[in-house]
Amino acid sequence: VSIPVPNIEIPHFRHGKKGSGGVGQGEGDPGQPIGKGEDEGDGQGQAGEDPGQHIREAELTIEELAQMLGDELQLPEIKPKGQSTIKAVKTKYNSIRQTGPDSLRHFKRTYKRALRRLISSSEYNPNRPVVVPTREDERFRSWTEVPLPHANAAVIYIMDVSGSMTDDQKEIVRTESFWIDTWLKSQYDGLQRRYVVHDAVAHEVDEETFYRVRESGGTRISSAYAESKKIIERDFPPADWNIYIFQFSDGDNWGEDNTSCLKTIQDDFLPICNLFCYGQVESPYGSGDYIRELRKVAGKYENLILSNIKDKEAIYESIRTFLGKGR
Template sequence: MTRTVERDLRRFNEIVRGKIRKDLRRYVNHGEMIGRKGRETVSIPVPNIEIPHFQHGQKGSGGTGQGEGDPGQPIGRGEDEGEGIGPAGNEPGRHIREVEVSFDELAEMLAQDLELPNIIPKGQDSIQAIKNKYNTISRTGPNSLRHLKRTYKQALKREMASGTYQPERPIIIPGRDDERYRSWTSVPQPQANAAIFYVMDVSGSMTDEQKEIVRIEAFWIDTWLKSQYDGIERRYVVHDAVAHEVNEDTFYRVRESGGTKISSAYHKVDQIIQRDFPPELWNIYIFQFSDGDNWGEDSQACTKFLTDELLPVANLFCYGQVRSPYGSGEYIKDLKRILEANDNLILSEIDSKDGIYDSIKLFLGKGK
C-alpha cells in the first residue's frame, strides 16, 4: 500500500512539473512567479491539475448526515459551494492550484528548456570552505555521538586482556574508560564563488516597463547562477550621467532624469571589483541594461574601457538593450564593433517582455 501511494505521488509530481515546463516560456516572459518567491521555493499557479482524493467504499450503516430526516428539512450547504448568485452556466470552472517548486528544480527546468550548459568556473578555486567529516573516534564526546560497537569492542578487549572474560557467561559491561565517541576532522574544500553585477541606466528615458523587464530577467539569471555556484554575491549599479552603487530595492525603484554617461557605470563596477572581488579568486558576471541612449562622445571611451579593463576579468559581460520609446538605441552599434574580438561579450536586443526568454538563452547559453 505504501509503495503504491509513493508511486502515485511521484507520478503526480511528474505531471505537475511537466505542466510547469510546458508553460515555462510564459512564466519567464511575464514574471508570474516572481512575487511568489520565498527563501527556498517559488509558488507557481498551475491550472487544470486533478488533485488526488480518497475514493470512498460502500455506504456504512450510520454516521453524520445520515438518517430518515423530516419532510421539508433543507439539506445543509457544502463548504465549497458558491453563493448561488446569477443564472446557471454551462462552462466548466477553471481550477488553479499553487505548487511549491524549489529554486534547484526551477533551475533544472530552465536548463532543460533553454538547453543551458553547465558553467565551468575559471581559474583556481582558491576560496576555501570548511566542512566537518565524522571520520575519527575519540575517547570523549556527548552521549549522542557515542559509538556503541566501538565501546563494547573496547570493553571486550579489556576483559580478555585482564582474564575476566567468561565465554560461558558472555556479559560485557563497559566502563567509563571503554567508551568511544564519533569525532570529526575539518576538511577545507574548494568553493567556487561568483560576483554578479547588475548595471542599469535610470535616466529619464528608461520607463517602468523597461525596469520590469530587467527585474524579471535578473530573477532568472540569479536562479540559474545560484545552481552553478556555492556562493553568490550581487552588486547593483545605477547611472544617469553619474553612477551609484545601491541596494537591490533601490535598483528597481529609483527614477532619475538628465543625461546618460555609461562610462561612469563602468568605472564604478571596476572600483567595486578592485575593492571586493579580486579577479583571480572570483568568477565575475556583468549584466548591463540600457535603452541604448548615451552621450555621443562617451561611447568611444566606453568601448575602450571595456576592452582594456572589464572584459579581461569577466567570465561574461552581457549587454541587454531594452526598447524604449525615448532612447536612441545607438549604443549597441558601438559594442558590435568590438564583439568579434571578445568572445565573452554577448549582446541582446529586448523589444518587450516576450523577448526575455530568448535573451536569457543568449546570455547563458555559452556556459562560461
C-alpha cells in the same frame, strides 16, 4: 510559486428524465434546430449550496524553477574559472567510532571507557590505579565531509535609470535580471551580487533599491563603468573570482564619446570577466547607438555577448543568448 492546475473532467454519459424522448423521437419536423431543454437555464440565478470546482495548485521552489529554466533554454552547466571550484568540501573531525588507525586513537575517550569497565566490574583498585585498555575500549576519531559554500562568483548588474528609460523598459531589465540571478545561484554556492544604477552619475545600491528605484536625468555610461571597476578592485580579485557583468540600457550615451567606453570594456573588463553581457532595451526616447558601437568589437571577444531586447517576449531568448555558452 503556486501554479493553478485545473482538474481534467473525464467524459461520461448522463441520462435524462425517463420518457422525455430520445434521438429521432418526439415531436418536430426534419431539419428543425434543436434548442435548449426546458430544464436548462440561462446561467443566471442565486448562489446555491452545491460545492464548486476545486483547482489544484502545484507548488515549486525557486531552485526547481531554475532547473526548469535551464532545461527549457538548454543552458549548459557553468564551467569554473581556472583553479577555482564551484563547490568545496571540507573534511571535519567531528565524530567517534570503534575502529580506525592508531594515529587517530582518542586517548581520553579510550581511557574513560577502560576506567568505566574496571569500576563496573569491581576490578579497579584505588591503591594501585592501573588502567589497561583492551581492544573493546579503544575509540578513534572519525570525520565527515561538510559542504563548504565557496563564494567564488560575483555578479554586477548595471541598469540605466535615466529619463529615456520608461517604466516598461525598467521592468524588462528587472525581470531578466531576476531570472539570470536565479540561474547563477543554482550554479554557485554563496553567489555575491552587486548592483549599480546610473543616469549621468552612477551609484552602488542594494538589491531592494535596484528593483524599486525610479529616477530620471541624462545618461553617462562611463560613470557606471567607473563604479563597477571600483567594486571589482575593492571586493573581487580577478584571480580568485568568476566575474559576471550584466549591463542594461536603451543605448543612449548623452554627451560622451563611445570610443572611451569601448576602451574601458576592452582594457578593464573583458580580460578579467567570465562574461560581459550588454542587453539593450528598445525605448521610444533612447538613441540606441551604443549597441552598434559594441558590435564593431564583439567579434574579437568570446566573452562579450550582446542582446537586443525588443519587449517582454524577447526576455526568454535574451537569457539564452547570455548564458548559452556556459562560461
